[in-house]
Amino acid sequence: MSESMVRSVDVHKRFGRLEVLRGVSMEVARGEVVVIIGASGSGKTTFLRCINHLERVDAGRIYVDGELVGYREKNGRLVEDREREVARKRAAIGMVFQLFNLFPHLTALGNIIEAPIRVKKVPRKQAEEAGRELLVKVGLADKLSVYPAQLSGGQQQRVAIARALAMEPKLMLFDEPTSALDPELVGEVLDVMKSLAREGMTMIVVSHEMGFAREVADRIVFMDEGVIVEEGSPEELFLRPSQPRTQAFLSKIL
Amino acid sequence: MEMDWLLAIRFDVDTVGDFLFNPIILRAMRKTLYIALLAMVLGVVLGTVLAVMRVSRNPIVSAPAGVYVWFWRATPVILQLLMVWFGLRQVIDEDIFRDNWTRFRAAVVTFGLNEAAYMAEIVRSGIQSVEAGQMDAAKSLGMTNLQALRRIILPQAFRVMIPPTGNEFIAMLKNTSVAFAIGVVELLNAARIQAAANFRPMELYTVAAFWYLVLVSIFSLGQAELERAVAVSERERPETLLSRALAIMSSGRRVV
Numbered sequence: 001m002s003e004s005m006v007r008s009v010d011v012h013k014r015f016g017r018l019e020v021l022r023g024v025s026m027e028v029a030r031g032e033v034v035v036i037i038g039a040s041g042s043g044k045t046t047f048l049r050c051i052n053h054l055e056r057v058d059a060g061r062i063y064v065d066g067e068l069v070g071y072r073e074k075n076g077r078l079v080e081d082r083e084r085e086v087a088r089k090r091a092a093i094g095m096v097f098q099l100f101n102l103f104p105h106l107t108a109l110g111n112i113i114e115a116p117i118r119v120k121k122v123p124r125k126q127a128e129e130a131g132r133e134l135l136v137k138v139g140l141a142d143k144l145s146v147y148p149a150q151l152s153g154g155q156q157q158r159v160a161i162a163r164a165l166a167m168e169p170k171l172m173l174f175d176e177p178t179s180a181l182d183p184e185l186v187g188e189v190l191d192v193m194k195s196l197a198r199e200g201m202t203m204i205v206v207s208h209e210m211g212f213a214r215e216v217a218d219r220i221v222f223m224d225e226g227v228i229v230e231e232g233s234p235e236e237l238f239l240r241p242s243q244p245r246t247q248a249f250l251s252k253i254l
Numbered sequence: 255m256e257m258d259w260l261l262a263i264r265f266d267v268d269t270v271g272d273f274l275f276n277p278i279i280l281r282a283m284r285k286t287l288y289i290a291l292l293a294m295v296l297g298v299v300l301g302t303v304l305a306v307m308r309v310s311r312n313p314i315v316s317a318p319a320g321v322y323v324w325f326w327r328a329t330p331v332i333l334q335l336l337m338v339w340f341g342l343r344q345v346i347d348e349d350i351f352r353d354n355w356t357r358f359r360a361a362v363v364t365f366g367l368n369e370a371a372y373m374a375e376i377v378r379s380g381i382q383s384v385e386a387g388q389m390d391a392a393k394s395l396g397m398t399n400l401q402a403l404r405r406i407i408l409p410q411a412f413r414v415m416i417p418p419t420g421n422e423f424i425a426m427l428k429n430t431s432v433a434f435a436i437g438v439v440e441l442l443n444a445a446r447i448q449a450a451a452n453f454r455p456m457e458l459y460t461v462a463a464f465w466y467l468v469l470v471s472i473f474s475l476g477q478a479e480l481e482r483a484v485a486v487s488e489r490e491r492p493e494t495l496l497s498r499a500l501a502i503m504s505s506g507r508r509v510v
Contacts, residue, residue: 054390083398091396101391105409115395118405160391167395 003066005030005171005202006051011060013046020046022226023060028171031200035213038223039249044206047223048173051204052093053086064093065170091119094164098176100156102148108135108159109144112166120167127166134162138192154185158192165196172196174205210254214238222246269457273448274464282444283465289361289440290427296366297426298419301373306403308378319374326371331364332435338364339436361433361440369426376418380411413484420477424470441465 006028013021020043028034036044049055051062053070061078062069069089071078081089103111112131116122122130135141138158148156157177164172174193178186190212197203197216207213213220213234220237222230222245230243238254241247273279307319326334339360343352384407392402434443442462449458478494 049390052394054393087393087396087398090394093394095391095394097387097391099387101385101387103388103391103406103410105413114405115392115397118401119396163391163395 004028005032005065006204007063009061011047011050011062012058013050013055014058020226021050024226024228026221026228026231028202028204031202032218033197033203033205033216034219034221035205035207035217036221036223037208037213042223043226044223045175048175048204048206051173052090052095056080064089087119091167092170094167094169094172096157096160096164096172096174096177098180100153100160102156102160102163104148107145107147108140108151111148111159112163116166131166134165138162139188152185153181154188157181157189161192170202172201172203174203174207176206176208178207178209208253210238222249224249265456266454269454270460273458273461278448279441279444279461279465282439282441285358285439286427286430286441287469289358289365289430289433290423292362293365293369293426294423296362297369297373300366300370302377304370304374305377305381308374309381323371323374326368331368331429332432334368335361335364335433335436357436357438360436361430361438365426365430369422372422373419376415376422377411380415381407383414384410416477416481416484420473424473427469427473428466
């Protein structure tokens with residue numbers, strides 16, 4: 001159990017001729033909250049998507065809880081896992097998306113219980129019970145049978161968080177969870193994420209919410225052009241960035 | 255002038271009335287309906303399978319589906335009918351096949367296989383109309399491709415597919431008349447036979463036209479209701495004849 005939750009070793013990824021990740025190595029400890037910042041195109045979203053194998057990596061390794069995700073190692077080479085195996089490993093990694101990606105044809109509760117019932121084979125009654133509790137937790141107990149289209153962006157994102165939590169993940173990935181929200185709705189989503197962090201969930205968050213990063217993050221990682229330029233505690237990174245690129249980026253957003 | 259008047263057989267409304275509910279005509283009308291409905295079921299099921307095959311990244315899976323669609327869309331349906339009815343009877347020599355192979359079944363199979371090619375394209379465009387983020391979300395929750403397709407993607411694609419599928423069904427309902435080429439006594443063929451027997455072509459074709467209009471109208475209304483039923487939010491729920499009628503009845507004086 002001493003193994004870190006996420007261990008990424010020299011991850012490379014290219015889209016056609018564009019090299020998006022050029023050797024990303026980092027570790028995330030159990031219960032740690034890491035916020036990745038960086039300009040758009042710096043590779044932070046792609047890196048996040050590689051962690052649960054929504055993107056294939058071209059080189060390098062990503063271990064989650066000591067296991068490779070999406071691959072087996074065979075004679076030192078990566079072999080892609082069978083679909084079922086990939087799905088099984090993904091089920092333990094929650095992900096929250098910038099555009100929520102709720103299932104529009106299902107109610108709030110329907111969104112939450114779909115995967116537990118289909119993937120984990122949880123009995124419907126039990127899944128509904130757990131789903132209700134999760135909706136209470138994200139402050140939407142009264143929105144049980146409402147469809148996503150009738151919810152505000154902030155409410156949709158909170159349902160999406162509940163949906164991910166319903167699979168009882170050991171790791172949560174957040175891909176710019178508040179950047180599609182109206183400013184007045186950002187707070188309610190960040191509050192849910194804060195309470196999750198307090199409960200000891202391991203979280204990797206791609207975000208531009210500096211207030212949140214300062215308050216909740218154990219560590220900030222600054223990425224630029226597909227590499228990690230600098231990382232450190234919020235204090236170190238925000239107040240005393242050592243790299244010129246970090247300084248330039250922070251001067252633009254702070 | 256007098257002679258012309260005598261030779262012309264006038265259009266006789268009473269004859270139309272006599273044949274409108276004639277059992278032969280009604281039976282043929284039901285046959286038209288059965289062919290269309292059964293073929294549509296076959297077309298939707300097989301078309302969905304083909305569509306899923308076509309969006310596969312594996313060419314061994316997608317190529318046969320492509321060839322299938324290519325063949326059935328690029329040949330006339332009347333040729334397909336002739337091949338399936340006469341052709342298969344020539345090629346397959348098993349008794350069990352010959353005993354069970356009827357003109358009606360040949361028509362259902364042909365229209366069904368033909369429809370599958372068109373449905374495959376409709377389902378495929380439906381699948382591709384669903385945002386990529388939906389697949390990402392489903393996969394991130396641990397669903398396999400097939401689970402995601404069945405539970406998340408297809409139900410959403412379905413809404414997009416209804417209008418073109420309705421058009422397909424209506425077009426096919428009328429196209430079943432081509433089955434007269436293999437001797438199926440469907441609505442048009444029955445009308446044609448009766449027209450010849452009674453020397454009343456215009457009256458009998460009017461009867462046929464009447465029933466086609468009735469059938470197509472019923473399915474058009476049904477399609478509108480279905481679109482309304484699957485619309486997700488109240489806002490995008492289209493008004494239909496039925497919904498307006500219900501609104502008027504329930505509100506008494508409200509003008510819709």
